[in-house]
Amino acid sequence: MLERIWRESLKNYAVGLLVNLAAILAITYILSDDTSRFVLNWSGAALTLTTLRFAQFLHAARRYRQTHTFLLVDSFYLNLGLVCAGGFWAVLGWWGIDHYQGAQQFAIIVILAAMAGGATGTLSSLKIAGKAYILLLVLPACIRLLQTGIHSYLTLGVLGVIFAWVMMISHQNNYKLVRRSIGLALSNKGLLDEVSSMAEELKQENDTLEARVEERSKDLLRLAYYDELTGLLNRHGVFNLVKYFGITPGNVTVFLINLARFKQINDGMGHEAGDMVLRQVAQRLEALASQLNQDIFGNVDCQVGRWGGDEFIFYFSRLGDGALTPQEVGSLLKDEINQRMQVAGKTISVDVNIGAVSEQDCDNPNNLFLYADIAAGEARQSGHVVFFTPGMREQLRRKTTLAQDLRMAIGNGQLSIVTHNIVSAEDHSLASCEILSRWAHPELGDISPVEFIPVAEESGTIVELGDWVIHQAMAAQPQLERMAGKPVKVAVNVSLYQLLQEDFVDKLMLFTSGDFAPQNLIVELTESVFHEDEIALVKQALFKIKQLGVEIHIDDFGTGYSSFSRICELPIDAIKIDKAFIQSEDEKNIAIIEAVVFIARRLKIRVIAEGIESQDQAEKMRMLGVNELQGFFFGKPAALPSIQ
Ligand code: C2E
Ligand code: MG
Ligand code: MG
Numbered sequence: 272m273l274e275r276i277w278r279e280s281l282k283n284y285a286v287g288l289l290v291n292l293a294a295i296l297a298i299t300y301i302l303s304d305d306t307s308r309f310v311l312n313w314s315g316a317a318l319t320l321t322t323l324r325f326a327q328f329l330h331a332a333r334r335y336r337q338t339h340t341f342l343l344v345d346s347f348y349l350n351l352g353l354v355c356a357g358g359f360w361a362v363l364g365w366w367g368i369d370h371y372q373g374a375q376q377f378a379i380i381v382i383l384a385a386m387a388g389g390a391t392g393t394l395s396s397l398k399i400a401g402k403a404y405i406l407l408l409v410l411p412a413c414i415r416l417l418q419t420g421i422h423s424y425l426t427l428g429v430l431g432v433i434f435a436w437v438m439m440i441s442h443q444n445n446y447k448l449v450r451r452s453i454g455l456a457l458s459n460k461g462l463l464d465e466v467s468s469m470a471e472e473l474k475q476e477n478d479t480l481e482a483r484v485e486e487r488s489k490d491l492l493r494l495a496y497y498d499e500l501t502g503l504l505n506r507h508g509v510f511n512l513v514k515y516f517g518i519t520p521g522n523v524t525v526f527l528i529n530l531a532r533f534k535q536i537n538d539g540m541g542h543e544a545g546d547m548v549l550r551q552v553a554q555r556l557e558a559l560a561s562q563l564n565q566d567i568f569g570n571v572d573c574q575v576g577r578w579g580g581d582e583f584i585f586y587f588s589r590l591g592d593g594a595l596t597p598q599e600v601g602s603l604l605k606d607e608i609n610q611r612m613q614v615a616g617k618t619i620s621v622d623v624n625i626g627a628v629s630e631q632d633c634d635n636p637n638n639l640f641l642y643a644d645i646a647a648g649e650a651r652q653s654g655h656v657v658f659f660t661p662g663m664r665e666q667l668r669r670k671t672t673l674a675q676d677l678r679m680a681i682g683n684g685q686l687s688i689v690t691h692n693i694v695s696a697e698d699h700s701l702a703s704c705e706i707l708s709r710w711a712h713p714e715l716g717d718i719s720p721v722e723f724i725p726v727a728e729e730s731g732t733i734v735e736l737g738d739w740v741i742h743q744a745m746a747a748q749p750q751l752e753r754m755a756g757k758p759v760k761v762a763v764n765v766s767l768y769q770l771l772q773e774d775f776v777d778k779l780m781l782f783t784s785g786d787f788a789p790q791n792l793i794v795e796l797t798e799s800v801f802h803e804d805e806i807a808l809v810k811q812a813l814f815k816i817k818q819l820g821v822e823i824h825i826d827d828f829g830t831g832y833s834s835f836s837r838i839c840e841l842p843i844d845a846i847k848i849d850k851a852f853i854q855s856e857d858e859k860n861i862a863i864i865e866a867v868v869f870i871a872r873r874l875k876i877r878v879i880a881e882g883i884e885s886q887d888q889a890e891k892m893r894m895l896g897v898n899e900l901q902g903f904f905f906g907k908p909a910a911l912p913s914i915q
Contacts, residue, residue, distance in 0.1 A: 272450070272453060272454065272457065273341045274339065274340055274341045275453040275456070275457065276341075276396050276449065276450070276453060277335065277341040277342075277346065278335065279396040279449060279453065280346075280349070280396040280397055281328070281331065281332055281335060283393045283394065283395075283396060284328055284349060284353075285328060285332075286393050287353070287390070287393045287394060288321060288324060288325055288328060290386065290389060290393070291321055291356055291386075292318075292321050294382055294385075294386055295314060295317045295318060295321065297382065298314075298363065298378070298379065298382055299311075299314040301375060301378045302367070302371070302375055302378075302379075305370075305371075307370075309366065309370075313359065313362065313363055313366075316359065317356070317359045320352070320355055320356060320359060321356070323352065324349070324352035324353075324355075324356065327345075327348050327349060327352055328349065328352075330345070331345035331346075331348070331349055350397060350399075350400035353394070353397065353400050353401075353403075353404050354400055354403050354404065354407070356404070357403060357404035357405075357406075357407030357408060358407055360383060360386070360407060360408045361407040361408070361410075361411040362411075363379065363383075364379060364383050364408065364409075364411040364412030364415065365411040365412070365414075365415055367379040367412070368380075368412050368415035368416055369415055379412065380412060380427070380431075383408045383409060383412055384409070384431075384434065386408055387405045387408040387409045387434075387435070387438055388438065390404055390405050390408070390438075390442070391405065391438050391441045391442040391445055392445060394442070395442060395445030395446050395448070395449050396446065396449050398446050401442055401446070402439055402442055402443075405435065405438050405439065405442060406435060406439075409431055409432075409434060409435040409438070410431075410432070410435055412431065413428045413431035413432050413435065414428070415428075416428030416431060417429070495507055495508075496508035496511060498576075498577040500546055500549060500550065500577075501549055501550055501553035501577050502553070503553050503556075503557070503575050503576050503577045503583070504574065504575070504576035504577070505576065505577055505579075506576070506577075506578055506579055508576060509574070509576035509578070509584050509586070509640075512574055512576070512586070513586075513636070513639070522588055522589045522590060522630065523586070523587070523588050523589075523629070523630045523639070524587045524588075524589070524597035524600065524627055524628065524629045524630070525584060525585075525586055525587075525627065525628055525639045525640060525643045526584070526585040526586075526587065526600070526601060526604060526625055526626070526627045526643065526656075527578065527582060527583075527584060527625070527626045527627070527640070527643035527644055527646070527647040528552075528556070528582065528583040528584070528585060528604060528608065528623050528624075528625050528647075529581060529582050529623060529624045529625070529626070529647050529650070529651070530548070530549075530552065530581035530582075530608075530621055530622070530623055531621070531622035531623060531624055531651070532622065533545065533548070533580075533581035533621075534581075535805070536548055536614075536619070536621075540614065540615055540617070541615070543615070544614050544615040547614050547615065548612070548614055548619075548621060549577075549581070551612050551614070552583065552608055552621065553575070553577065553583070555607050555608060555610075556575045556583055556585055556604070556607070556608075557575050558607075559573075559585075559603060559604065559607050560573035560574065560575050560585070561573075563587070563595065563600070566593075566594060571587070571588065571589065571590060571594045571595070572586075572587075572588040572590060573585065573586065573587050573588070574586040578640075582647075584640070584643075585600075585604055587600050597627060597629055597658070598656075598658075601625055601627055601656035601658075602656065604623075604625055604656070605623060605625055605656055608621060608623045609621070609622065609623065622654070624647055624650035624651045624654070624657075625647065625650055625656040625657070626643050626644060626645065626646030626647025626648065626649065626650045626656075626657050626659065627643060627646055627656060627657070627658045627659065628642040628643045628646055628658065628659035629658065629659075632658070632659055632660065632661065633659070642659040642663075642664070643659065645659060645663050645664065645667045646658060646659040646663060648667070649663060649666075652725070669715075670726055670729075672715075673712075673715075673718065673722070673723055673726045674726050674727075674729070674730040674732070676712065677710075677723060677726060677727055677730065677732050677736070678730075678732055678735075680710055680712070681732075681735055681736060681739055685710055685711055685712065685713065686708055686709065686710055686736070686739065687708070687709045687711070687910060688706050688707065688708055688709065688740060688743045688744070688747065688910070688911075689706075689707050689708075689709055689908040689909055689910050690704040690705065690706055690707075690747065690751065690761075690908065690909060690910075690911060691704065691705045691707055691901060691906075691907070691908035691909075692704055692705075692901065692905050692906055693705060693762065693879060693899050693900070693901040694899060694900055694901070694905050695898070695899055695900075696880075696889070696892060696893040696897050696898055696899055696900050697893065699889075699900070699905065700757075701755045701757070701759055702759075702760070702899050703759060703760040703761065703762055703793060703899075704747075704751050704759055704760075704761055704762065705761075705762040705763075705764075705795070705901065705908075706740060706743065706744040706747065706761055706762065706763050706764075707720060707764070707908050708720055708724075708736065708740055709910075710723050724764075724766070727766075728766050728768050731768075733766050733768055733769055734768070734769055734772055737763075737765060737766065737769040738778065740763050740764075741763050741779070741782055741792075742782065744761040744762075744763045744792070745761070745782060745783075745787045745792070747761060747911055748760075748761045748787065748791055750911060751911070758791070759791075760790075760791050760792065760793050760822065761791060761792060761793065762792075762793035762794075762795050762824065763792070763793070763794060763795065764795045764826065765794050765795065765796055766797075767796070767797070767799045767800055767805065767809075770796065770800065770809065770812050771805060771808055771809070771812070775812065776812055776815040776816060776819075779816065779819060779821065780819060783819060783821070788820070789819045789820040789821045790820045790821075790822075792821045792822070793821070793822040793823075793824055793844075794816060794821055794822070794823050794824070795824045795825075795826040795847065796823065796824070796825060796826060797825070797826050797827050798825060798826075798827060798828065798830065800813075800825075800841075801834060801837045806837070809841075810840065810841060813841050813842055813843075814842055816842075817842035822844040822845070823841075823842060823843050823844055824843070824844060824845040824846065824847055824879070825838070825843055825845070825846045825847065826847050827847065827849040828846040828847055828848050828849055828867070829848055829849045829851070829852050829863065829867070830849045830851065835870055835874070838874065838876065839874060843876055844876065844877060845876060845877035845878065845879055845898070845899075846867070846871060846876060846877075846878055846879070847879040847880075847881050847901070848864060848867060848878065848879070848880050848881065848897070849881065849882070850881050850882020850902070851882075852864055853880050853881065853882045853883060853888055853892065853902075854882050854884065854888070861891075861895070864880075864892075864895050864897070865895055865896075868895055868896040868897060869896075872896065877898040877899065878896070878897045878898050878899075879897065879898065879899040879900070879901060880892040880897045880899070880900050880901070880902075881900075881901045881902060882901070882902050883900045883901065883902030883903075883904045883905065884902050884903050884904050885904055886904065888902070888904070889902075889904055
């Protein structure tokens with residue numbers, strides 16, 4: 272507060288000095304015709320004092336500019352200068368009223384009154400010195416007027432005293448006003464400081480918030496475009512990549528890599544192990560991509576992404592002729608992932624199906640991933656890296672139609688069964704009948720089971736279809752027996768997918784709990800049941816089936832994963848050697864059949880030869896020791912008249 276008042280005083284002091292100077296010069300001029308030297312002496316002394324005051328003022332103002340603080344010593348000298356100036360005017364008033372008459376006397380009174388009036392404002396910040404100055408200006412002249420004893424001067428003197436009193440009050444009020452306004456300005460400043468510090472705080476908070484929002488946006492971006500588990504681009508990220516970079520026509524190949532039997536790893540070894548497999552595959556793909564990207568001629572651009580679940584995308588852009596071909600990259604991918612890996616303390620190898628599509632085979636870049644997926648579907652069957660061809664699109668369309676229509680076909684009588692005899696090799700008498708399904712599609716005509724069974728397996732309809740076939744077989748069995756005039760067993764083909772259904776054995780038990788004797792049923796399974804991944808479950812199911820009294824045959828023997836050591840472990844009654852061996856002219860195949868018969872005999876397993884088309888073949892098989900025969904030579908699969 273003191274500092275602000277001081278500043279206010281300095282500001283007005285300069286004005287006061289100027290007014291003072293003007294008044295000195297004016298009064299000197301008005302009184303200059305006086306013969307006495309008093310006025311000139313007074314004027315000289317007053318101007319000297321004004322100069323000194325001015326010098327003191329400059330000194331104090333400079334000090335204030337440097338320190339911005341109130342200094343008592345400066346205040347003292349300035350106040351002293353002011354009071355001295357007041358003293359000079361007091362002397363002039365005292366002497367002048369007495370010495371002059373008329374206009375000059377009047378001029379003195381006017382100048383003194385005007386200066387006193389002005390001082391109530393300009394000196395309002397100087398509480399005591401200001402009042403002293405006003406009193407020094409007015410009172411001596413008033414006293415002199417009162418001393419004259421002249422009536423009108425007396426009145427003027429009294430008025431002057433009242434005037435001085437009013438000016439004291441006015442000065443005091445002005446002083447209070449100055450203080451209050453300074454106080455208000457200071458509290459406003461405090462308020463302003465508070466507001467600006469709040470604004471600063473707000474700004475800081477805003478900055479932190481903005482940083483957090485930015486961080487959060489990055490997180491969201493990461494989540495949106497990257498896969499958390501592997502750190503690879505996710506499906507969105509891959510799409511974005513293609514969208515962002517675009518595709519240079521004719522040089523891009525997209526590989527869709529699907530891990531075969533990943534579900535078994537997850538189910539058998541746990542989800543953590545599954546995650547480890549996915550991470551390791553991701554690392555291998557990334558390593559391969561960065562290895563290919565190191566092409567010194569910049570011929571290659573590879574990117575890796577996780578398509579979802581157990582599927583990955585390998586994006587290969589061939590920018591120059593020196594780069595590897597897509598076929599070579601496909602083989603590298605397969606080899607890389609096939610290599611053994613350590614997972615949860617075990618060494619495992621992961622099989623992959625790889626579907627690929629090169630841009631020149633793709634009508635629209637948006638379809639790249641779809642076509643790669645179609646090719647991957649093909650790869651699932653062949654086990655090789657399969658490149659998309661336009662014909663596959665048609666196949667896929669047909670497959671999709673068949674899968675949809677098959678669901679309805681079972682219920683609306685489009686499916687039927689045929690029976691195919693299996694005879695004794697010795698006398699060709701009927702031993703059993705294999706039940707095969709047939710589908711008469713209303714628009715597409717007869718569909719072979721070679722086509723619709725895989726579709727049923729893929730779409731899951733095989734379970735319903737399989738149940739239906741078993742029922743049909745059980746229903747046909749008494750009639751077949753009647754026709755043959757001897758006991759006849761019925762054989763049904765059962766898919767691995769069907770066998771692995773948890774309730775398959777229970778259902779079989781239920782089906783055979785009525786009039787039908789389980790001993791009259793044969794289950795034909797292909798060699799896929801020997802695959803290592805499912806062997807434990809298969810074993811369990813087969814022993815239960817065997818317990819029921821149902822016979823178990825291995826179909827198409829020799830085409831898949833057969834191994835006699837596996838056959839020893841399982842309750843197998845017979846093996847059906849695939850027709851490819853029977854119909855082949857190659858002598859080596861005869862040797863194989865011989866060996867199979869030899870081992871099977873030791874294991875007490877019967878051998879059936881399928882695909883017999885001639886007397887010759889039938890005789891040869893009998894000679895080799897095959898127990899039963901099946902083939903067109905003994906009649907083609909045929910419908911049962913009464914069942915139709
Ligand atoms: P499969 O079980 O090995 O059946 C034998 C197939 O070979 C039958 O073809 C039969 O018509 C054919 N065949 C039999 N003897 C000869 C012959 O002397 N020469 C020639 N060239 N072929 C012969 P089909 O009926 O087309 O069945 C094909 C495959 O479809 C079957 O092979 C079986 O694996 C599957 N299948 C058929 N019906 C069903 C079914 O109801 N369920 C399941 N899961 N699979 C079935
Ligand atoms: Mg069969
Ligand atoms: Mg067969």
